[in-house]
Amino acid sequence: MLKDRLYYADSYCKSFTTNILKEAQDPDSNYYVVLENTAFYPTGGGQPHDTGTLNGIQVLNVEEVENEIRHTLAESLGSANQVEGVIDWERRFDHMQQHAGQHILSAAFVELLGFPTVSFHLGREIVSIDLDVEEVSPEQLNAVEKLANDIILENRQIEIKWVTEDELHHYPLRKQLAVTDEIRLVIIPDYDYNGCGGTHPSSTGQARMLKILSTEKHRGKVRVHFVCGGRVLQQLQRKNLELAVTSRLLSAPDGGVAEAVQKLLETNHSLEKSLADAQEALLVFEAKALLDQRDQGIVKALFTGRTVQQLQKLARLLVAESDDILVLLVAENNDRLQFVATRGTSVQMSMKQVSSAILPLIKGKGGGNDMFVQGGGERLVSAEQLLTVMEESCNKDWVT
Structure with a gap:
C-alpha cells in the first residue's frame, strides 16, 4: 500500500x-x-x-x-x-519546506482572493504556482504573502490522513481530487485541506519564511515565483551581493543605488541622442561628398560594417538632395552582403530590375518598390562585383 x-x-x-x-x-x-x-x-x-x-x-x-x-x-x-x-537530507528537507510553502501560499490566494492554483513546479532555485486569473496586483500579493507568513509563524501542525472516497465529505477540500483509491490528505487545521502525494514537514513553522519574488503572465494565467525556508536566505545573500557590487560600481550607498542608476540612464539617453545627432550630421556630410563624386548621374559606394538601416538613411538623403540620380549602395558585414538601390523622382525606371539582377547571385532576399529596393544575402561574389552588376542592370538612357 x-x-x-x-x-x-x-x-x-x-x-x-x-x-x-x-x-x-x-x-x-x-x-x-x-x-x-x-x-x-x-x-x-x-x-x-x-x-x-x-x-x-x-x-x-x-x-x-x-x-x-x-x-x-x-x-x-x-x-x-x-x-x-x-x-540526501538537505535536498529532501528543502523540498519539504518548499512544498509546505506552496500549500500555505495557494490556500492564502484562495482565502483572501478566491484565486485557485492550477499547477505547481518545484525548481532547483525557485518555486512557482500558476493562478487561474489574468492579473494580480502588488497590493494583493503583499496581502497574500503576509497571510502566508502569519500561518508559518503560528507554527500550526501539518497533519497527514489517509481516507476513503466516502470520507471525503468530512473535509473542506481546496480542489477536487483526481484519485479515488488510497487518498492522502495534507491538512493544516482550520486553514487548508488538500489531497497531495508530496513530502512535508510536521508543522508550518519549519517552512521558516515565504517570499514572493515576481510574477509573469503565462498562457493566460499568472505565474507566481516564490521561495521558502533556506532559499529565502540564499536569495537575500545573492541579491545583497549584487547590490553591494552595483553600489561600488556606481560609487553610491546601498540606499542610493536606484537614484544613481536613474541618473546614469538619463546621462546615457543624453549621450545616445548626441551620438545619433552626430551620426546624422556625418551622413549629411557624407551624402554631399558622394553627390560630388557622381558619375553620369549614378551615385555608388561600398561600405564595411554598415547596417542596412544606415544605407537606407544615406540613400534617402541623397535623392532628397537631387531628384535626377540613381543611388547604388553595398555593405559587407562578415559573410553577408547587403544593398540598397533607389532613384530620384525624375528618373524613369524601376529599381526592381536591380534587385532582380543581383539577388540570385547572393542567394538573397529583398523587397521594395519601383523607387526603392533593399536586400541581402551570402557573400558569394565580392562587394565590387555586386556593385558592378547593379550598375550594369540599369538602363543607360534612364535620365529624363
Whole structure:
C-alpha cells in the first residue's frame, strides 16, 4: 500500500535498510533497482525525486514506472541482496519546506482572493504556482504573502490522513481530487485541506519564511515565483551581493543605488541622442561628398560594417538632395552582403530590375518598390562585383 512506503510513513527518515527485488538496465543502459521498500521519493506532483546513495552508490533518479519505483544508479550494485539507503537530507528537507510553502501560499490566494492554483513546479532555485486569473496586483500579493507568513509563524501542525472516497465529505477540500483509491490528505487545521502525494514537514513553522519574488503572465494565467525556508536566505545573500557590487560600481550607498542608476540612464539617453545627432550630421556630410563624386548621374559606394538601416538613411538623403540620380549602395558585414538601390523622382525606371539582377547571385532576399529596393544575402561574389552588376542592370538612357 502507498501509505506503507517509507517516505510516506516517515518523511524524516534519513536512512534505511531493505531487500533488493530487482536489478536491471533501462533502454539507455542505466542500471536501476527496485526495492522491497524505499524512503526515496519518486518524481511526481510537481516535486522532484530524492537523491542519495544505495550501498554508497549514487542514486541519480527515482521514478515510478509500471507500478514499480526504479532507483537509477551511477553503477551496478553487483551481487548484493540488501542495501543501505541514505537520503540526501538537505535536498529532501528543502523540498519539504518548499512544498509546505506552496500549500500555505495557494490556500492564502484562495482565502483572501478566491484565486485557485492550477499547477505547481518545484525548481532547483525557485518555486512557482500558476493562478487561474489574468492579473494580480502588488497590493494583493503583499496581502497574500503576509497571510502566508502569519500561518508559518503560528507554527500550526501539518497533519497527514489517509481516507476513503466516502470520507471525503468530512473535509473542506481546496480542489477536487483526481484519485479515488488510497487518498492522502495534507491538512493544516482550520486553514487548508488538500489531497497531495508530496513530502512535508510536521508543522508550518519549519517552512521558516515565504517570499514572493515576481510574477509573469503565462498562457493566460499568472505565474507566481516564490521561495521558502533556506532559499529565502540564499536569495537575500545573492541579491545583497549584487547590490553591494552595483553600489561600488556606481560609487553610491546601498540606499542610493536606484537614484544613481536613474541618473546614469538619463546621462546615457543624453549621450545616445548626441551620438545619433552626430551620426546624422556625418551622413549629411557624407551624402554631399558622394553627390560630388557622381558619375553620369549614378551615385555608388561600398561600405564595411554598415547596417542596412544606415544605407537606407544615406540613400534617402541623397535623392532628397537631387531628384535626377540613381543611388547604388553595398555593405559587407562578415559573410553577408547587403544593398540598397533607389532613384530620384525624375528618373524613369524601376529599381526592381536591380534587385532582380543581383539577388540570385547572393542567394538573397529583398523587397521594395519601383523607387526603392533593399536586400541581402551570402557573400558569394565580392562587394565590387555586386556593385558592378547593379550598375550594369540599369538602363543607360534612364535620365529624363
